[in-house]
Amino acid sequence: xxxxxxSSRVILMTNGVRLQxxxxxxxxxxxxxxxxxxxxxxxxxxxxxxxxxDAIGGVIVVEPNRIIVKDSLYGKSILTGxxxxxxxxxHSSISKSTKEGYYVNAKTTFKKYGDFESPNYIxxxxxxxxxxxxxxxxxxxxxxxxxxxxxxxxxxxGILKSSHIGNIEDLINAINSDASLIVNDFSYxxxxxKQEVMHQLVKGDFYKRFKKLGKLTVQYDFQNNxxxxxxxxxxxxxxxxxxxLNLNSHSLxxxxxxxxxxxQTYKVGLVGAYQNxxxxxxxxxxxxxxxxxxxxxGLFTIGNFILDDNTRLDLGVRYDFNYINAKKFYxxxxxxxxxxxxxxxxxxxxxxxxxWLVNPExxxxxxxxxxxxxHRLNSENSFNFNYALANRSPNPSELFSDGLHHSAxxxxxxxxxxxxxxxxxxxxxYYFQNTxxxxxxxxxxxxxxxxxxxxxTGTEQTIRGAFPVWDYKSTTANLFGVDVNWxxxxxxxxxxxxxxxxxKGRDVGNGRNLIDxxxxxxxxxxxxxxxxxxxxxxxxxxxxxxxxxxxxxNNFEVFIPTTNSNVLLDLSSTPSSYHLLNFNTDATFKxxxxxxxxxxxxxxxxxxxxxxxxxxxxxxxxxxxxxNYVLQLKFKY
Amino acid sequence: xxxxxxxVILVYIVSIFAACSNNDDPVIINxxxxxxxxxxxxxxxxxxxxVVLESVDLDGDGPNEPTIEVLGTxxxxxxxxxTLQILNEAENPAxxxxxxxxxxxxxxxxxxSFTNDxxxxxxxxxxxxxxxxxVQFNLLTGAADSSGGFTIILRHEPDKAAADVNxxxxxxADGSTDVQVTFNIVIE
Numbered sequence: 001x002x003x004x005x006x007s008s009r010v011i012l013m014t015n016g017v018r019l020q021x022x023x024x025x026x027x028x029x030x031x032x033x034x035x036x037x038x039x040x041x042x043x044x045x046x047x048x049x050x051x052x053x054d055a056i057g058g059v060i061v062v063e064p065n066r067i068i069v070k071d072s073l074y075g076k077s078i079l080t081g082x083x084x085x086x087x088x089x090x091h092s093s094i095s096k097s098t099k100e101g102y103y104v105n106a107k108t109t110f111k112k113y114g115d116f117e118s119p120n121y122i123x124x125x126x127x128x129x130x131x132x133x134x135x136x137x138x139x140x141x142x143x144x145x146x147x148x149x150x151x152x153x154x155x156x157x158g159i160l161k162s163s164h165i166g167n168i169e170d171l172i173n174a175i176n177s178d179a180s181l182i183v184n185d186f187s188y189x190x191x192x193x194k195q196e197v198m199h200q201l202v203k204g205d206f207y208k209r210f211k212k213l214g215k216l217t218v219q220y221d222f223q224n225n226x227x228x229x230x231x232x233x234x235x236x237x238x239x240x241x242x243x244x245l246n247l248n249s250h251s252l253x254x255x256x257x258x259x260x261x262x263x264q265t266y267k268v269g270l271v272g273a274y275q276n277x278x279x280x281x282x283x284x285x286x287x288x289x290x291x292x293x294x295x296x297x298g299l300f301t302i303g304n305f306i307l308d309d310n311t312r313l314d315l316g317v318r319y320d321f322n323y324i325n326a327k328k329f330y331x332x333x334x335x336x337x338x339x340x341x342x343x344x345x346x347x348x349x350x351x352x353x354x355x356w357l358v359n360p361e362x363x364x365x366x367x368x369x370x371x372x373x374x375h376r377l378n379s380e381n382s383f384n385f386n387y388a389l390a391n392r393s394p395n396p397s398e399l400f401s402d403g404l405h406h407s408a409x410x411x412x413x414x415x416x417x418x419x420x421x422x423x424x425x426x427x428x429x430y431y432f433q434n435t436x437x438x439x440x441x442x443x444x445x446x447x448x449x450x451x452x453x454x455x456x457t458g459t460e461q462t463i464r465g466a467f468p469v470w471d472y473k474s475t476t477a478n479l480f481g482v483d484v485n486w487x488x489x490x491x492x493x494x495x496x497x498x499x500x501x502x503x504k505g506r507d508v509g510n511g512r513n514l515i516d517x518x519x520x521x522x523x524x525x526x527x528x529x530x531x532x533x534x535x536x537x538x539x540x541x542x543x544x545x546x547x548x549x550x551x552x553x554n555n556f557e558v559f560i561p562t563t564n565s566n567v568l569l570d571l572s573s574t575p576s577s578y579h580l581l582n583f584n585t586d587a588t589f590k591x592x593x594x595x596x597x598x599x600x601x602x603x604x605x606x607x608x609x610x611x612x613x614x615x616x617x618x619x620x621x622x623x624x625x626x627x628n629y630v631l632q633l634k635f636k637y
Numbered sequence: 638x639x640x641x642x643x644x645v646i647l648v649y650i651v652s653i654f655a656a657c658s659n660n661d662d663p664v665i666i667n668x669x670x671x672x673x674x675x676x677x678x679x680x681x682x683x684x685x686x687x688v689v690l691e692s693v694d695l696d697g698d699g700p701n702e703p704t705i706e707v708l709g710t711x712x713x714x715x716x717x718x719x720t721l722q723i724l725n726e727a728e729n730p731a732x733x734x735x736x737x738x739x740x741x742x743x744x745x746x747x748x749x750s751f752t753n754d755x756x757x758x759x760x761x762x763x764x765x766x767x768x769x770x771x772v773q774f775n776l777l778t779g780a781a782d783s784s785g786g787f788t789i790i791l792r793h794e795p796d797k798a799a800a801d802v803n804x805x806x807x808x809x810a811d812g813s814t815d816v817q818v819t820f821n822i823v824i825e
Contacts, residue, residue: 166793166814181811232793232813237670281664286698291663327663331699352665354696354727404698411698461702463672463694465790465817561819562788562807564752 001615002042003444003481004503004517005057008395009421013051014062015136015149017203020249020275021225038065044427045386046316046370049300050255050269053318053368054392056423056448065095067103067140072096074594077635084628085127086186087113101145104137114188115158118623119608124184125161125191130154144208153199158190163621164232165409167465168558171620172567180622192230196241200224214258214265223249237284244280245289249273263306271298277396288412290328290400297321310376320366322393328400329355344416360399364420366391383430390425394418398452398472404462408617411460411469418474422449438487444480451477451507455515456554456571466558468569475509479517497525504550512552519548519574519614535598538585548574548614575619578611580604586632598634603627667728671697674724674731675789675818679717679776688717690787692818695727703818711756711824713781718761719774721747721789723816735772738791745815746795747771748807753785755824760805768797769805784823791816 002010012019041061043051048059075094082088088111095105111130116123131154138147162182165171174181205219229243255269275294279287300318307313327349335341335356350357372386401414427444452474459466481503488496500522505514527539551574557566586600608627612619677690686709694703711717725732738745742764748771749758756778760769771791795812797803802810 164813166812167817169817170814233670279663281666284666284668284670286666286668287663329663329665331696333696333699333701337700350662354699355665357662357665460698460700461694462698463675463692463703463816463818465814467698561786561817562750562790564786 001518002044002057002060003446004479004505008398009055009392010057011048011052011055011059012062013059014201015064015151015203016147016205016219017149017201017221017223018051018251020223020247020251021197021199021227039063044388045372046302046314047304048388049302049316049318049368049370050267053298053300053320053366053390056390056392056421056425056446064105064136067095067097067138069097069101069140070099075637077637079633080630082113082628082630084625085113085116086188087111087128089130101139101141102137103140104135106133106135108133112188115184115186117186117626118180119605119610119626120623121180121183122186123160123180123622123625124182124187125158125189125194127158127188127190129156129190142209144206146204146206149201149203151199151201153197155195155197156190157195157197159193159195160618160622161191161193163409163618164193167409167462168459168467168569169465169560169562171409171468172558172560172569175570175620192232192238194230196226196228196230198224198226212260214256214260216254216256218252218254220252221250223247225249231285240283242283242285243288244283246278246280247275249275265304267300267302269298269300272296286329286403288401288403288405289396290326292324292326292396292400294325295321295323312374314372315370317369318367320364320368320391320393322364322366323362324393324396324399325359325361326396326400327357327359328402329357330402331355334402338413338415340416360416362393362399364391364393366393366420380434381430381432383428385428386426388423388425388427390421390423392421392423394420394452401472404467409467410456411467412454412472413469414472418452418472419450421452421474423447436489438485440483440485442483446477446479448477448479450474451514453477453515455552456556456569458556459558459569468571475507477514478506478508479514480504493528493530495527495529497523497527499523507552510552513550515552515554516615517548517550519546519577521545534587534589536585536587539583541582541584543580543582545578545580545611545613547577551614571620574614575612578609579607580609580611581606595635595637598632598636600630600632600634602630602632604630668697668725670734671725671727672723672734672816673697673726674722675816676722676724677719677789677820678722679711679719681712682716682718685712685715688822690820690822692820693726697727705818705820707820707822711778711822713778713824715778717776717778719758719776721772721774723791739770739772742770743768743797744794745770746792746797746802746810746812747774747816748790748792748805748810749774749776750788750790750807751785753783755779755783755785755822756787758805764797766797768803771805778824781824784821786819787822788819789816790814 042058044058048055051059073096078091080089091109093107097103109132113128116126134151136149139145162180201223203221207215207217209215225247227245228241231242251273253271255267257267259265273296277292279291298320302316305313347358347360348356349359368390370388374384376382398418399414401412405412423446425446429440429442432439454470454472456468457471458469460469484500486498502520503517505517507514523543525539525541530536551572554572555568555570558569560567582604584602586598588596588598590596605627610623612624673695675692679688688709691706692703723734725734756776759775760771761775762770762773764770792810792812793815795810799809
């Protein structure tokens, strides 16, 4: 989450590849093996345009460790065990490189967790099994080189059993109950509802430097994402997934960096991409996301200039063309209810009794741009300023969602009329730095036209009773936020850190607060380090999350026939404020010349506080995680 | 030159993608577990006219509301033998989901409730553990000249061992709701 933005508004780059998975919902975690990351950075300025024009929130860049050009062989293993979920994870990596510049490395991770626990009860069916493997090889020389990379990630994720809801009456019971409605004994078993996601990625890139000119890079990548969602089903369909999607993405890109002058660099680039989604009809459940093909073409240029010793300027502009061609069945009743019969009847290509087969084709042209300046006032004070224009085409779920999302127990309705989002963002940061103090204060204001969001709008009656309807809508939104990060050295060994962030979101179109804006929070950490004691570190962290008081009221009354009464369905009220106390400590011991071991102990939620987080979809059903002890052993050899 | 060459290669590859894109139409999915129809047939003890209650929603999760029909009126203070039929009429021929429910009867239970005390219901069948299912039930009507709501709920994976669930009290049943329909009935 960056400045209140997530999912489709954030681009995730892993090892130079834009991750193409089904990142549409907030509950869909990214399919990467976080252990392969050596460095995670967030880019918001002009340089983000290299990766896409639609990163309204920003770009998260996950980079693997740097290759050292010398003869070497080294490895790393991390063993982790934790009490909450009674789980463990194992990660191992090994790297070999030569002084000629050839290298090869391989990494693997296994994780197994059982049911996690809130302070008072077990969160039944929340286990996780994960396996990941990656291998990379290449040649790294100054004039030219190449990289080949393959990675495989498979996650099997249990979905909290009590979040599986039959209809609106079950939902009201769940919301009004303080505890989770289904609590079984601890188990490692992962039953339905659950998700199984497999992600594979192949990448090849090549670069060559030209004297007095610059560096050319060409890259191709292919990604395959398979997503299965298993629902609680009866009879022969018990083990059949309710969602079965296969997403293939190809991308070919090239860029040239003109870097022959020391005070200015330019980069120009092109990217072409093709994506195909296939929804397997054997599920026996109507497709939530239809079959589609998508073509993207992008063109960008970025310039970085060093104006003088204290001032840097970056500029960038990008054009993107997106074309999507989908084939989708609509109930005729839905088609009319959405008034698509007025505008879109020419898209109909087939008549199937109660359903239409339609062929929506949409084309989007997006321009994005950014300008930023960084200026150092003196050795202690500096600031930057950035303006960015970003456009984002609606994603398939915002356009095409139609029907009951079983695992969420709600009818989700996209809109074929959804326009692209346009964000105008200004941001400024001030930095102060001396030997003992390091302060940054960042402010941003983001005006988003056609901001796309989903909210509950009412109920629809089916034979299973009523279900809440969540509609994708668009409005004009303003977001404003402040982030403060203050690091203070108190003595040589004791330090203090405060991180505070606050975001306010306004739905200007409807004159109310914006939905799903994270609550303000402040985090205070006191740390102790002593290098003489085997690099001993200890940190005590207090994290206070305020109640989000600014939210739109989407509550409505629902008629409950069994009790013959109207009951308020409260989907809007936000959870109370909460305070979490965490502690971690580690020390490193040298075992031999080349081998050292780091032992770490972390305790999260020390006070075993009951809490629920506003942006967690499961907050309606159960408390969040209770106390957790994590023991980690890290070997470097 | 190299850049131009690469652009040519790029355009070429993109055009290959365009050429091999899949233009086949997707196959229509007829939902297998879709329940479109709930039908309760009630036959009065000792003879008389039967009453049929029916709720039909052919567009499933679509926006159209179920069509609810009550054919016939109830006699006062009379026991009716009730039988439930759960169908998927979006398929041709219609699929009888009642059979699937009976196959997994330990995991299913119907619950009956009434407003205005117009009637009471008791179970007339049992699963292999001796717990009620509710496909067969008896309905005893109340006094004449009254009307009210009769709600039928099917719970999937209820806790049949919980307190009062085997007598038809839904309060502690948990599980998830597969069917919930309310009929407005009249006792003459």
